């Protein structure tokens with residue numbers, strides 16, 4: 148359907164306009180948005196929000212939660228920008244990432260650096276002023292681990308995944324500390340689940356894109372060990388420990404209806420474990436993609452069950 152010159156439409160997830168200047172502005176804003184790795188950040192925010200509700204089920208302050216999520220989104224988006232700034236030349240050599248705004252030349256290094264610093268400062272200040280210092284410090288720690296430590300390690304050692312998993316797990320704790328509740332064993336157990344979840348999640352991805360990673364010089368486990376056995380084993384180990392760690396909240400006093408939660412946790416974790424074992428033995432793209440999809444279903448499903456038994 149033709150648009151009038153002033154209309155703006157959402158097409159394939161992007162805002163488009165008929166009017167050329169408006170279209171150029173929207174296209175640039177979309178590129179800035181893509182720099183934040185929005186789907187990863189969105190799942191992080193869902194996890195953080197759910198954790199806040201679990202931490203303070205009957206005393207959640209919606210305004211504080213909003214500020215916590217806004218600040219976390221800014222800091223997480225900044226981290227993704229910093230990561231893409233550092234990896235712009237490597238990203239240009241992988242089909243999966245070559246069309247990103249920086250390697251594709253749609254935005255400049257200086258724009259990205261400025262936006263990265265602006266969103267980091269704004270997000271951190273927002274958390275300090277509207278949430279609390281601990282949440283801001285956790286956000287800064289996650290930013291530093293992801294941008295300054297994990298990103299450079301990607302071309303040096305397969306241990307990069309464990310470091311990235313630490314950065315990926317901290318936003319969960321930010322959701323907890325945003326409520327003002329002290330960090331308990333349950334909080335660390337939830338963060339432990341998110342930490343362990345990232346191994347089956349990424350080992351599947353590392354296998355699917357093993358050739359890209361090899362050509363780009365990334366030292367992922369699938370490149371260091373082309374047989375895929377170590378990839379499969381690391382996915383299994385992460386999935387194996389995921390199950391007992393996810394059961395910790397059930398045995399703690401705060402946990403209501405521990406039996407039903409435990410059955411869900413064992414069932415969901417068991418699926419990830421079974422698919423990890425299947426990927427380890429078959430080591431093909433089909434079983435890797437099944438495992439990746441299952442990990443992306445596991446996290447919201449596990450959080451949903453936790454919320455149901457906590458509220």
Ligand code: HEM
Pocket residue numbers: 186187188190191194243308309310311312315316345348349352443
């Ligand atoms: C060591 C940690 C992690 C690594 C190395 C990693 C890596 C990746 C990569 C490379 C992709 C793109 C796959 C593709 O293009 O098909 C991806 C997808 C995804 N990741 Fe992860 N990830 C990690 C942790 C996380 C965490 C902590 C979350 C959120 C809680 C997350 C959420 C997602 C989501 C939602 C997708 C699918 C959407 C998309 O393709 O952008 N990941 N991950």
Ligand SMILES: CC(C)=CCC/C(C)=C/CC/C(C)=C/COP(=O)(O)OP(=O)(O)O
Pocket residue numbers: 187188191219222223226227230244286289290293297311312314315318
């Ligand atoms: C508050 C805060 C700072 C939160 C940070 C949350 C966050 C962005 C975690 C990243 C998890 C992770 C290692 C993603 C993969 O990046 P990658 O560089 O391996 O992915 P790529 O290969 O697609 O670039």
